[in-house]
Amino acid sequence: MQDKHKRLVVVDDEPDILEFLKVVLEDEGYAVVTSEKGEYLEQLHDSDLPDLILLDVLLSGKDGRQIAQYLKSQAETRHIPIIMFSAHPGIEDAARKAGAEDFLSKPFDIGDLLSKVAMHLVSI
């Protein structure tokens, strides 16, 4: 088992998705912080930087890709792996271009999700 005390941040504008993701990831042993708003990621402090970010592309009022771009442009957050997801499968390329390390299309299989998370945490 990987280091279970890794911190994950999940951002999605759909609370139900946040809820089950939180449960699944916590079951797996991760520490999870969820937010419905993209701004949360823009206000991260050094003290609470996560080990991995799960980010929805379409957030009401905000484009997840822009946030990803921003995070990757900041020295402090550049190193954090971002996995983006969306119901639009075609958006994968755009998401990767914005800086995301990986992409999941919704609805996703939990097994897939967990293995990707594990994979990117290892590479830190």
Added chain:
Amino acid sequence: MSTDAMKNTSEDQIIDTFTQNEPLFRALIENTSDVIILCNIEGHIMYANSSIERLLGYAPDEICTLHSCELVHPDDRSSTREQFVALLEQPAESVTIQYRMRHKNGFWCWVEGTWKNLLADPAIQALVINIHDIADRKQAEEHQRLLNTISQMLVSSLDHDMALREIVSLLVPSLADYCRIAIIDDQQQISAIVANHIEPEKIALVRELYEQYKDLISSTFGLPTILKSGKPELISNVTSEIIAPVEQDNPTVGTIVRALGLQSYMGVPLLVRGKVIGAITFSSVQPHRYYTQDDLVFVQEIARRVALTLDHIRLYGNLQKELTERKRTEEALRLREEEHYRLGAIVESSNDAIVGKTLQGIITSWNQAAERLFGYPAQEAIGQHITLIIPTHLYSEEEEIIHKLRQGIHIKHFETVRRRKDGTYVEVSLSISPIKDSSGKIIGASKIARDITEQKELERRKDEFISMASHELKTPVTSIKGFTQLLLRRFQQRDDREALHFLSRMDAQLNKLVKLINDLLDISRMQTGQLEYRQEPFELDVLAQEVIENMRGMTQTHSLILENSEPVCVFGDRDRIGQILINLLTNAIKYSPHADKVLVQVGADGKNAVVRVQDFGIGIAPAYQKKIFERFYQVGEPEVKTYPGLGIGLYISKQIVERHHGRIEVQSRKGEGATFSVILPLLHEEK
């Protein structure tokens, strides 16, 4: 000489002269060509001069035994008698009458007699009758009368057949015993109209003469000769000498001619502007009727009038025909013009732009709708090249269109873009047909362009809607799936079999739901061209193996058997091809509920890689085999309708296959299952 003697001399001289000259006067009377007859008060003939013999055939002494009445034609007796009686009352008066007198030979002569009542004259004491032979005059009168009647008949009837019949009836027996009018029609056929006054037995002979020997009758005279020569013929007296050569040529003819007792014959051509159109022949078997030159002249006149009339009738007929023809042509032209206007009106009033152009692409016609759609008025557009309205980047389209047109191919509902005068683009659907001339040669093209902007807009919105809808649908599905999987994990720990079972069913159904939504999304993206395809080499057999293995878990009823598998390498989007295989296998299972297997084959066939999926289900009738690949199409048969599905799987598969430069085919018969084949170009090792 004494005076008395001189006085007496004149009177005496006269008496002397008379007494001395009595023989002279007698001689004069005797020898004058005029006929002089003396009748007594009772009408007996007392004296006739010798000329009587010439006129009536009687010698003077023969006639003196007769009563003048006997010599007069019965029809004339009453009128002559009247005159005679009246004259007796008027001494020294004279009267002139025309009447017929009987010739000794039995025939009647027309005469004009001048009777002078000199009964009271002591020297004469008789009626002096001076007679002229007016046969000629009478004949001339008769001829004139006949001509008039004939003219009347000809003028009053446009049916020349009937008129001719009437004419020949008129001429027989007064002029001839056998009269024949022969006409040559346009086809060079001779038709004849005949009247006769001959005994029936003789008529049979005549018929025979004409029917059997008409070409041989004579080389010297007869109808054929006249028709050929165009000259009149007259044989006043048909003698043995004349018949002899005929008899020599053809004894039978000679016999017939003799048997008929042909006495006199004449014939005249019917001439119209110098051309022979027929002939009239006259034959007389009566004794003592011999045709003369005068008669010939007379019948020539008849012929002239008949010919003229026939000509008129023919001309009239031709004129009628011409007029009818002309009317018909005019009518046809009028109809064609009407048609032309009607078509023109249809073209002008059409809502679709209709443009005509030559094969070189020059615009020849431009209707109102074209003016509205493209913004160019007709005067500006006609004469220009069609590239006027084609965006530069689509010029090659025009070449292709022309190429197809030259082969006589009609282009239907070709969607493309054209450019308006103001530079804006408009989306149109084109239907193009070749224009052919009357010999079938292609001389241009007719293009109908329909503005499909609205239609396209609607489609786009629909597709966008589908896209949005699928996106929206996926969001709650994501949650449901998430929680379902969460529960699965929890229950796995608790080892609650039943709960696990139920939850895994839920998960499976959610997967189906996701697939449906994805298919919908795919379709809309295919339309808008947003579907992306990866390009990479991969092994088709391996893919097939994977897909089959994945799907095995999903079906309890069917065995998925990979019958044949060869390693084949292709180039393209592995996931998409996999999507097709899943689609085909899903269909195979779905549409063969009573079967228990589905067969799959993977192999190479020449330059292509082929994957075949065979089921043993309800099959697809040939009529539907093309349509099932159409968007949203589902077979309408009631049995098939009971199967679930959106009708898009095959459409999507076809789009994907075609993007890979391959094809998808089906072989099937209703009730006998189906085999779907996916054919893709093989990846060459060099690549």
